[in-house]
Amino acid sequence: MSALAEPGPEGRAVRPAPLSAWLRGVLIHGAFFLAVIGTYSLALVLDPGLRRFLPTIGELLQALAGLAVDPQFWSGVGATAKAAGLGLAISMVGGSLVALLLATSTRVYDSARFLIDFLRTIPPLALIPVGLLLLGPTTRMEVTLIVASAVWPVVLQVYYGIVHLDPKYLETARSYRVGRLLQIVFIVAPGVAPSFGTAFRLAASMTLLLAVGTELLAGSDGLGFLIGWYQQARRLPEMYATIIVVGVLGIALNAAIRSAERRLFAWAEETR
Amino acid sequence: MNAGNVMRRLFVSAWMALVFITVIWIATTQIRSPFFPPLPIVLTSFSNTWFGAGFMEHVVPSMINLGAGLAAALALGLGLGVALASFPLANALVNPYAQFLRALPGVALLPLMLMLMGTNDGSKITLIAFGALWPILLNTIDGIRSIAPEQRDSARAYRVTPFNVVFRVLLPGAFPRITVGIRLSISIALVLMVGSEYYGATHGIGFYVLQAKQTFKTADMWSGVLLLGLIGYVLTTAYSAIERRILRWRPTDDR
Amino acid sequence: MNNTVQGRTGPASSVSAAASGSAVAVLDVRRMGVSFEDGGKAKEILRDVSFRISAKEFVCIVGPSGAGKTTLVRCLAGLSRPTSGSVLLDGEPVVGPPARLALVAQDYSRSLMPWLRVRDNVRLPLRGKGISAAEQNARVARALGAVGLPGAEELYPRQLSGGMQQRVSIARALAYDPEILIMDEPFASVDAQTRAELEDLIMQLQRASQLSVVLITHDIDESVYLSDRILVLGGRPAGILQEYAIDLGRTRDQLETKALRQFAEYRSEVFRSIQAASAMMRKDDRP
Secondary structure (H helix, E strand, O other): OOOOOOEOOOOOEOOOOOHHHHHHHHHHHHHHHHHHHHHHHHHHHHOHHHHHOOOOHHHHHHHHHHHHOOHHHHHHHHHHHHHHHHHHHHHHHHHHHHHHHHHOOHHHHHHHHHHHHHHHOOOHHHHHHHHHHHHOOOHHHHHHHHHHHHHHHHHHHHHHHHHOOOHHHHHHHHHOOOOHHHHHHHHHHHHHHHHHHHHHHHHHHHHHHHHHHHHHHHOOOOHHHHHHHHHHOOOHHHHHHHHHHHHHHHHHHHHHHHHHHHHHOOOOOOOO | OOHHHHHHHHHHHHHHHHHHHHHHHHHHHHHOOOOOOOHHHHHHHHHHHHOOHHHHHHHHHHHHHHHHHHHHHHHHHHHHHHHHHHOHHHHHHHHHHHHHHHHOOHHHHHHHHHHHHOOOHHHHHHHHHHHHHHHHHHHHHHHHHOOOHHHHHHHHHOOOOHHHHHHHHHHHHHHHHHHHHHHHHHHHHHHHHHHHHHOOOOOOHHHHHHHHHHOOOHHHHHHHHHHHHHHHHHHHHHHHHHHHHHHHHOOOOOO | OOOOOOOOOOOOOHHHHHHHOOOOEEEEEEEEEEEEEEOOEEEEEEEEEEEEEEOOOEEEEEOOOOOOHHHHHHHHOOOOOOOEEEEEEOOEEOOOOOOOEEEEOOOHHHHOOOOOOHHHHHHHHHOOOOOOHHHHHHHHHHHHHHOOOOOOOOOOHHHOOHHHHHHHHHHHHHHOOOOEEEEEOOOOOOOHHHHHHHHHHHHHHHHOOOOEEEEEEOOHHHHHHHOOEEEEEEOOOEEEEEEEEOOOOOOOOOOHHHHOHHHHHHHHHHHHHHHHHHHHHHHHHOO
């Protein structure tokens, strides 16, 4: 394959789809989207009882527009982003360090495996009462709970990345008498980078879910708190709008990281 | 392998956990913090509650909800997955919505479920099934689409009947992917089980833990957390064993 | 080990009857054409392909790579529909995979199901078709015996070598009890020794039964060694360019047959014809 051809999902050269095919795709998806919305609206018209807990499309759009200018909503976004971002950063750094430690020898890994397997299978939200008891409904509690769960996928991914590094590359480097520093910069770091990327993606989506869940259940500030609050205040369109925002955030985050992974690690065989 | 070898391997894999437990034991008995009751007291509470009345009152309902939710998610996910994978257009249309629903944090739907269906077990099971469905569904579709066209062709050339195509070609062939979804779904289901018991519930392990926290019975709280951890560990380990058995046909366990 | 068939099959005189085409045609391909739509412009792969396969006949179709052999196989097996013309099996037009036709593909690792044990792989085509379980198992055992893998039922494909896996896919075809067997480069992914063994195996199985075999290959020696008749596929779009009746007797041997002067003559004739086809295709490819 030509080195210039951009590799597609299966490593094949991607042929750009003709414009007409693209247009047809947009039309079909658009028509289906309208049909979904139409069916939904029709159901609400036919059975007005549903409106007790389902908003109309108009109300939903209005609520979304209202949220866009609502400082309370934006401070919620900020709080969630802060907790999730902090949790993600700590998980990445801490998890990588633990992984490095585990990778020093198989003996270390064998010894720690049972403990790690146990700790990582504790359902994340199980620790909420503990967190509340020790730290109260604070961002600190939220970050702690996030890290307690999100750190494990990082540990495992990065560890596997290090361990599965093909020793042949290092042997080749050594046979050409490449220096230790150069080996780390040009072989170890790029070799581990794709698993680091995977770890980042897994941890990021987990962090967002945990942040929102903790906020809803433990009452720390953020989007999750707003969802519960809107429900109790019977502001249903706002509740739905916030849930949609969280979903869109999750998809956007995942897509952004995936596309970055594809760009950065295009040479890696698979980006899972 | 001789007995000494087995003992040594057991020791290597367990010593760190043992040290961990010992440290906690000593620390909790020394510091006398109301938040961290001594380990023996937590263990006493554990055996009193979970080997006593608490088992029927909290563990059984929790496990029934978890099992029912997971079973529903599995049946729906595999069934819909096979159906959608067979109709590329339907899949192309529905896929973005499935991706979106997967990205929703299941816990955020708790208030909604409460509103729609009340605080009964039905609403909890529905929520668990809803959260656990998407990873299984999306991975089933991907898995079926990743089966080699030669394999589908040979099934078609030999006029293999639809039932046998689904159960002997598509699902087993897709299983290496499906199992990734199932593993995710198990942890999601556990989270939703616990979450649904925090939010408007009268029984269940999560409810017990939260109540113990509110009444400041910290030993009971820790014993509940310990139980949840054990359940998580047992479920994941048991599923790994099942998975290894199903994937026996693969040349190497490349995980 | 060499599965020679000497002395086991019928008299050589039966060849002429089969090869002459005077017997009833099992497979009848009439002016078949296939074209695809590729990025808005039609691409013609096959044009006016016509040939007949008689009962108990062994026919090889040879051609340079890229000649459209796989497309032809897919149409014969009912996996694709030709754009024009027709394929008739026992006089009936083929519109989907026919019941009395079995297909052995080149890539055994992809056409067997790696997640099924050998028994279940061979049995899969028999299930759900009103055949009793006992009969299914008996047919599996018989077929595995015939390909020289008795007792391999409980193994997974990965536990077998490539040649053995291809034997399993031949057993799957036999257990299906077809009257015509289509083989798409069946021996292309195995080593030379295994290849010779499998060639003799399939020849022996065909001679001992009522099977018609259509074997697609790019190996000229193989085609001359195995067939009663050779069809050369080539051109752009591809068609049947030449047809050779191979009169080397029904009983053949890897060493003796291949040492015959006649063998060498057939071989060079077919070779020249394929070379001409390739040259023609290369010329056509240039704008």
